Amino acid sequence: MERLGYDRTWRDEVGNVIGLMKGEGGGKSLMLNSHLDHVDVGDQSQWEFPPYGAIVADDFIWGRAACDVKGALAVQIYVPAIARKAGLRVPSDVYMTAVVLEERGGWGSEHIAQTLKADYAILGEATGNELRVGHRGRIEMQVRFSGRSVHASAPARGANPHYAMARFLSRLRDLRMVSDELFGHSTVAPTTVTTDQSSPNVTPGEICLTLDWRNLPSETPEQILGKVQHLLDEVHEPGVSARVEVPQIVLSTYTGLSEAQRLIHPAYYMPETHPFVQSARRVLRAALDRE
Secondary structure, three states: OOOOOOOEEEEOOOOOEEEEEOOOOOOOOEEEEEEOOOOOOOOHHHOOOOOOOOEEEOOEEEOOOHHHHHHHHHHHHHHHHHHHHOOOOOOOOEEEEEEOOHHHOOHHHHHHHHHOOOOEEEEOOOOOOOOOOEEOEEEEEEEEEEOEOOEOOOHHHOEOHHHHHHHHHHHHOOOOOOEEOOOEEOEEEEEEEEEOOOOOOEOOOEEEEEEEEEEOOOOOHHHHHHHHHHHHHHOOOOOOEEEEEOOEEEEEOOOOOEEEEEOEEOOEEOOOOOHHHHHHHHHHHHHHOOO
16 A cells, blocks of 8 residues: 555554545545455365465466455555546545454454544445345354263263254254345354364263354344254253353454454444445446446
8 A cells, every 4th residue: 555655554453454545625535444364274175276376267366365355455455546546536535444353253343443434434345246235243152062071982971962962953954044035044054163072082071062143133142042042952962951152252463452352243234225325336337337
């Protein structure tokens, strides 16, 4: 951004990188927002192209985060500079915000929202070039199954929580979810599983299962936790207890700042009639030559 001629660039306390391209005055300020972090690449041998190679093939750039969201990040950084270089009149101040920890709950954007005021914001998340006016929320939950650990040669002496988790997962897949016309269905996905054992010849005393729940505006965290706990109670195994919670986790950034958070993020929606939505629709219609 410094090389592109931004009027000011800086890094804030949590590590967000910010640039300001000043407008000519008279317009509402605009924030462009994309994140710096990305999810794990997993097993690199399963990739068709190296995940960090940025290989161009079949008119696509291939690599981890090419879509989510390095491609949009690059576009957003360049657009204000290109507009100025082309002599286009931009009345608004434009803030480019490259934020941290989006994949772990959005602490970077939360900090930006509290410390940098703009009238409007455009997120770089991929939408297939379709206008999106809302987003489902997210709740990260942990389900803990507690039993009794024993040597694997004498399993009858213990209470293996694996079986309770298996019954729970089997039922979870068919759990009835809330839906509406705008957002579709809420969803829940089991992600990570950990146990209190590292020895393969010992049954675990506790298993921790992470659930990623994407909720609609009509669902509250209390309702969701209650639904999961009710299912846990229905699949009860003798000697095994189970509970669900939204744990408090500690997020840390590369600047050394840390903060404890519970990963609960509400759904949001901007009405189709909002002037910003209508303006965005007109711009997209002209740029893409379609509705």
